[in-house]
Amino acid sequence: MDIFPQAFSDAILLAGLYTLMAVGLSLGFGVLRIINFAQGEMIMLGAYGAFWLFTLMGVDPLISLPLLVVAGFALGWVLFHGVVAKVLDAPHINQILLTFGIGLAIQHVAIILWTGNARSTTPDYATTSSVVGDVLLVHGRVTAFAAAVVMVAALIAWLQWSETGRATRAVAENRSAAVLMGIDVNRIYALSFGVSCALSVATGVVVSFILTITPFMGFPMLVKAIAIVILGGLGSIAGTVLGAFALAFAETFVSYYLPEGSGWAEGIAFVLIIGILLVRPRGILGQAVET
Amino acid sequence: MRLGGSRTAFGSLVALLGAAALAGVPSAQAQESFKIGAPVSSSGRYVAYGAQGKKGIETAVEMWRKVRGDKVAGRQIEVLFRDTQSNNAITVSLMNAFIQTDKVDVIIGPDGSNVAAAAVPPWKKLENRPIWLMPGGSSDVIEREVGPDPYFFHTYAWSYYYHDNNVKALAAALGTKKKVALLYSDGAYGRAHVDDARKYIKDAGFDLVLDELVREGSSDYNPTLAKVRARRPDILYLAVQTNDAIQLTKQIQAARLNVPYLVGTAQAQLPEWQDAVGDAQVCWTGVTTWVPGLRYPADAKEPGLFPSAADWEKMWTAKYNAVPEFLEVGYYASTIMTLLAVEATNSTDREKLKEWLEKQEYQTPLGSSKFEKSRVAMHQAFGTMVVFQREKKPDGTFGSVLLYPEQVATGKLKPCAS
Numbered sequence: 001m002d003i004f005p006q007a008f009s010d011a012i013l014l015a016g017l018y019t020l021m022a023v024g025l026s027l028g029f030g031v032l033r034i035i036n037f038a039q040g041e042m043i044m045l046g047a048y049g050a051f052w053l054f055t056l057m058g059v060d061p062l063i064s065l066p067l068l069v070v071a072g073f074a075l076g077w078v079l080f081h082g083v084v085a086k087v088l089d090a091p092h093i094n095q096i097l098l099t100f101g102i103g104l105a106i107q108h109v110a111i112i113l114w115t116g117n118a119r120s121t122t123p124d125y126a127t128t129s130s131v132v133g134d135v136l137l138v139h140g141r142v143t144a145f146a147a148a149v150v151m152v153a154a155l156i157a158w159l160q161w162s163e164t165g166r167a168t169r170a171v172a173e174n175r176s177a178a179v180l181m182g183i184d185v186n187r188i189y190a191l192s193f194g195v196s197c198a199l200s201v202a203t204g205v206v207v208s209f210i211l212t213i214t215p216f217m218g219f220p221m222l223v224k225a226i227a228i229v230i231l232g233g234l235g236s237i238a239g240t241v242l243g244a245f246a247l248a249f250a251e252t253f254v255s256y257y258l259p260e261g262s263g264w265a266e267g268i269a270f271v272l273i274i275g276i277l278l279v280r281p282r283g284i285l286g287q288a289v290e291t
Numbered sequence: 292m293r294l295g296g297s298r299t300a301f302g303s304l305v306a307l308l309g310a311a312a313l314a315g316v317p318s319a320q321a322q323e324s325f326k327i328g329a330p331v332s333s334s335g336r337y338v339a340y341g342a343q344g345k346k347g348i349e350t351a352v353e354m355w356r357k358v359r360g361d362k363v364a365g366r367q368i369e370v371l372f373r374d375t376q377s378n379n380a381i382t383v384s385l386m387n388a389f390i391q392t393d394k395v396d397v398i399i400g401p402d403g404s405n406v407a408a409a410a411v412p413p414w415k416k417l418e419n420r421p422i423w424l425m426p427g428g429s430s431d432v433i434e435r436e437v438g439p440d441p442y443f444f445h446t447y448a449w450s451y452y453y454h455d456n457n458v459k460a461l462a463a464a465l466g467t468k469k470k471v472a473l474l475y476s477d478g479a480y481g482r483a484h485v486d487d488a489r490k491y492i493k494d495a496g497f498d499l500v501l502d503e504l505v506r507e508g509s510s511d512y513n514p515t516l517a518k519v520r521a522r523r524p525d526i527l528y529l530a531v532q533t534n535d536a537i538q539l540t541k542q543i544q545a546a547r548l549n550v551p552y553l554v555g556t557a558q559a560q561l562p563e564w565q566d567a568v569g570d571a572q573v574c575w576t577g578v579t580t581w582v583p584g585l586r587y588p589a590d591a592k593e594p595g596l597f598p599s600a601a602d603w604e605k606m607w608t609a610k611y612n613a614v615p616e617f618l619e620v621g622y623y624a625s626t627i628m629t630l631l632a633v634e635a636t637n638s639t640d641r642e643k644l645k646e647w648l649e650k651q652e653y654q655t656p657l658g659s660s661k662f663e664k665s666r667v668a669m670h671q672a673f674g675t676m677v678v679f680q681r682e683k684k685p686d687g688t689f690g691s692v693l694l695y696p697e698q699v700a701t702g703k704l705k706p707c708a709s
Contacts, residue, residue, distance in 0.1 A: 118534045126541055255514030262514055262515045
């Protein structure tokens, strides 16, 4: 049996997940010029939110998704005004330490509240599948892909056609010009940080039925998201989508076609990223960033 | 006058001090205590194991007080619980403090294999190291690190016992003319298990058709599962740690592999795996030292401390409103054994305790407490493992059918529904 269609389908589904995982980070950096190192913990909080709503109240993760996205946005808004706004003009090392510290604090609170036990949500679609031609489609992954497409499409539509979205792009492009045009930059910053956190929480909700939930799940995802954002080009949403697809295809095809490929997949994917960055240091669609 | 007066005063002083000293002798004896150092992971990633260990020790001391009274050989029982925070560096500090500052008589613990391995060097380097019972760590790396040390008593199964028992159970149920696909993770757990899993599978005569590494924490195991599907094995044998086992179990269910027998190691006994995978747990086999429903008899000499496994399980369930976990029973049995050792020898002397532990044999809820040599270690007990299969009962709850060894079996190995 030809495994190419299966590998291709798995890569596409994984790419959707990776896009959702990285797009919030990309938006946050594009507008605020801050890499939020607590982004992984936002994913973790989304996953726990979905888990507890599913376990205690029987709420399907897809039903809890809008509710948790709003909660994620509120958390981001509060974090921005309470903490992040104070370091906007500080050196990058201060910003990194601050967001890293927020992430660590959230992680440790999660350990205290929920222990280090591994968990997962188990809606029916998490463990069922359909066969289309020669391709096996796991319903949980298809659902996650669909949710990711909807969320990313909504983000792009907001940036493209809404007034606040256009203002956000203006701030990302040239902060000083945006100020001169009368845009409330601080409000846009708060909005962007909130949306960025909401997207991470959404990622957590969809991975809650695919991956294993623990307080430590955020950091490996953050590393992958940063790699995708760098590969695609810092601050470029389209670049992030391309970066996610590049990483997902590299990992999946190495896993399928090399002996013990699963073990090599991440390593080779990151070698590929290094190779691309050597040729094009700004990433696939990145522009020069003034810091 | 002054001299005479001084003599009188001096004599009085000596008499007073002598009297005080004499009066103080029984007082000091009464204050003497038997100290157990208990490194447990009360926070961090091994917190679930730490909670089990603590509860096991506390219940053992409580049971001792109920059956034998508050003291052991005239000594107060003092347990010093210290939190490893699931952190190797902190575990090293704790072991040093137990031995050099607290001067404990016995150490029981710690729990997860990582922190247990970290505890070895600080204990091993000290000449005056106390007796150490380890009812937690299973990695044979620990065994190699400790070596044939006379003061180390391992009271849990080493990792290779899992595969020895698993393979024997499979061979007994299915014969060895079967194809096996082995998946192992590239983390510490998989690496510690894979060589022995491979060895026992091949030595038994099974056909190992796939021997594949999976990435720990991978986002997608479908590529690996596609390779399993292509080899059409009769048995899928998994050696991965719990986090990956959860994701893999769900993906295996979704992938419709049609593999008749799904074999796990430690994860199938853990409530966190069972809760996280839901219906996908059905049909998986696991291997453990303890599973509810064991039928070991009570000890003839100490039925109050070591009742039958069924009675002990009943006692525990009534007390905590939960079935006992494998570490709880292991820590319980280990603690009772140290208390019996102190009482029998009327001493906390390391040599006397060691000699007594080497000779004792009780029938505990976890099986025989007799120590034997393992591959490297001088003292190994409770290595008898039970192989079980998860099932869904008619009332919708999940349970385990005991498959192996034959004397504890409550059912036969069943193939998974395709």
